Amino acid sequence: MDTFIQLTLNGLTLGSVYALIALGYSLVYGILKLLNFAHGDVFMVGTFIGFGAIQLLGGTVNPIVPVWTLLILITLAAMAGCAVLGVVIERFAYRPLRDAPRIAPLISALGVSFFIAYSMQLLFGSELRNYDTFSLDGGALYLEGFDIGNVRVPMIRIITIVSAFVMMILLWLLVSRTRVGKAMRATSFDREAAAMMGIDIDKVIVFAFVLGSALAGAAGVLFALRIPTYATIGFLIGLKGFTAAVIGGIGSIPGAMAGGLVLGFAESYAQGYISTRWSDLLVFVILILFLVFRPQGILGKADIRKV
Amino acid sequence: MSANGTPMLELEGINTYYGQIHILQDENIVVNEGELVCLLGGNASGKSTTLKTILGLVRPRTGTVRLAGEDVTQLPTAHRIKRGLAIVPENRRLFGPMTVLENLEMGAYLRPKADLKAEFERVYELFPLLYERRTQLAGTMSGGEQQMVAMGRALMSQPKMLLMDEPSMGLAPILVEKSFEIIKHVNESGVGMLVVEQNANVSLSIADRGYVLSTGRVVLEGKAADLLQNEELRKAYLGR
Ligand SMILES: Nc1ncnc2c1ncn2[C@@H]1O[C@H](COP(=O)(O)OP(=O)(O)OP(=O)(O)O)[C@@H](O)[C@H]1O
Ligand SMILES: [Mg+2]
DSSP states (O other): OHHHHHHHHHHHHHHHHHHHHHHHHHHHHHHHOOOOTTHHHHHHHHHHHHHHHHHHTTTTTSOSSOHHHHHHHHHHHHHHHHHHHHHHHIIIIIGGGTTSOTHHHHHHHHHHHHHHHHHHHHHHOSSOBOOOGGGGGGGHHHHOEEEETTEEEEHHHHHHHHHHHHHHHHHHHHHHHSHHHHHHHHHHHOHHHHHHTTOOHHHHHHHHHHHHHHHHHHHHHHHHTTSOBOTTHHHHHHHHHHHHHHHHOTTOHHHHHHHHHHHHHHHHHIIIIIOHHHHHHHHHHHHHHHHHHOTTOSSOOOOOOOO | OOOOSOEEEEEEEEEEEETTEEEEEEEEEEEETTOEEEEEEOTTSSHHHHHHHHHTSSOOSEEEEEETTEEOTTSOHHHHHHTTEEEEOTTOOOOTTSBHHHHHHHHTTTSOGGGHHHHHHHHHHHOHHHHHTTTSBGGGSOHHHHHHHHHHHHHTTOOSEEEEEOTTTTOOHHHHHHHHHHHHHHHHTTOEEEEEESOHHHHHHHOSEEEEEETTEEEEEEEHHHHHHOHHHHHHHHTO
C-alpha cells in the first residue's frame, strides 16, 4: 500500500509537469496545426534560466532572498525568458513558412530544436546542473510536509503539484472566460472565420506561443527543483510532453492536462512495478499505440462542425 | 431603400487571382449608404471571392477597395472590420464548439467592452431564440438556427456595411422568406448591404440594385426592378 501511495505521489508530481508541457504543444497545434518540436528545448532553457537565476540570487546555501521569494523569482524568470524565446522562434522559424507546405515548418521545428539544444551544450557544457534545493533552509523543503500512511509528502512535491495545478486553472480561466482566450479557441476552430470577426490571427498565434512557452518555462523550474537538468534533456521530456498531448487529444486543453497526468501515473507505476529501465520505453509504446489506434486521444470527440 | 447616393463601398477595377488563375476581372461595384445591393451569379462566378477581396482575406493584384471613401486596399482585415464592415459568410462558419453567446461575442470582438451589453440586447431583440439558446453549442443547432446565429454574430459589431454570402442556402422555403424579411429589416435600419445570392427572384425583390457576375466579370447591372424584367439575366445564368 505504501508503495502504491509513493508511486501515485511520484506520478502526480511527474504528471503535473508533463501536463504543463503538453499544454504548450496543444495550444500551438490547435491554432497552427504545427508540431512545435522545439517545445521540449524551450522547457530545457527554462530549467537553465532557473539554474542561472538561483546563482544570481546567491545560490541555495546562502540565498540573498527568502526561500519563497527565491522560488517565485526563478519561476517568473524562466517563464519570462521562455516566453521571449517562444516569440522569437515563432517569428523567425515558423512565420516565414506560414504558407509553405506543412512539411516545411516541421523541418524548421526540428532544426530549431537541435539548434537550441546544441547551442546550450556549446555555451554551458553537457554536465548535469543540480539546483541543490536540499540546501535551501537546511533541507526544510524535503523534511517538512505531511504524511499519508507511512509515506512522506515533502514540501518540494507539494510546491510542484500545487503550482502546476494553479497554472492550469489560470490557463483554463483565461481560455474559457477572457476575450482573447475565446479568440484563441475561435481561431483554432476556424482561422479564416476568426479573421472575419476582426481577430488578428498573427497576434493570437504569438499569444499561443507566449502562453505555451511560459508554461514550459515554469514546468522546467518545477521539474529541475528535484531532478538535475542538462542541455539535451529537451528531447526526452519534449517527447513525453508530446505523448501526453496525444493521449489527451492534441489541440485539446483539458486533454493536455488529463494526458499529462495519465502519462505521469503510467510512467511512475511502470517504474515501481515493472522496472525503471523500461519506463521510458513504455512512454513511446503508449505514443505509438495512440497514434495508430486512437489519434484523437482519450478526450477526442466526434467533430461537431456541422454543415 | 434610403439610398442617398454616397458610396459606402466601392470596388474599382478589381483584378483578383488565386495563384495564376485570374478570378475577378476588372470588377466595379458600388454600394451606397443604406443601399441593399445583390450580387448574382452562378457557381464559381467569383461571388465569394468578391466578398473576400472586400474583407482583405485575399488581396487584389490591381484595383482599389474603398470604404466610406477611404482606400482600404492595403489594410488588414481587422482594420476594415473596425471601419464598419461585417460578414455572414458562406456556410455560416460558426464556431461549432463554442456557445451561441460566445459566437455572438466574437462578432463584437473589436467593439469596446462597455458597448457589449447594448449589442447583445439589440441582437436578442431581433432573434429572441438566440437568448433562449445562448448556452447551446453553436455546432449542435439546426441549419435555420445556425443562420440566425450567423446573422446575429455579424450584427454584433454594429456594421455600417454588411456582406452576406448566400444567406438562404440550405434553408426551407419558409425560412428563406423569413431570413429575407430580416435582411430587409436590418437594411431599413440604415445598414448598407451586399447580398450574394443564387436565388435571383427573392433577392431582387427586396434589393435596390443588382449586379450579375459571370466568370469573374460583371456582365449586367442595374435597378433591381429592371433586372427582374431582364431577359438577359436568364441568359447570363444559362451562360455561366
Ligand atoms: N482558395 C482558393 N484557391 C484557388 N482557387 C479558388 C480558391 N477559392 C476559390 N477558388 C476558385 O475561384 C473561383 C471562384 O470561386 P468563388 O468561391 O468566388 O465562386 P462563387 O461565385 O462564390 O461560387 P458558389 O456559388 O459556388 O459559392 C472558382 O473557380 C474556385 O474554384
Ligand atoms: Mg460562393
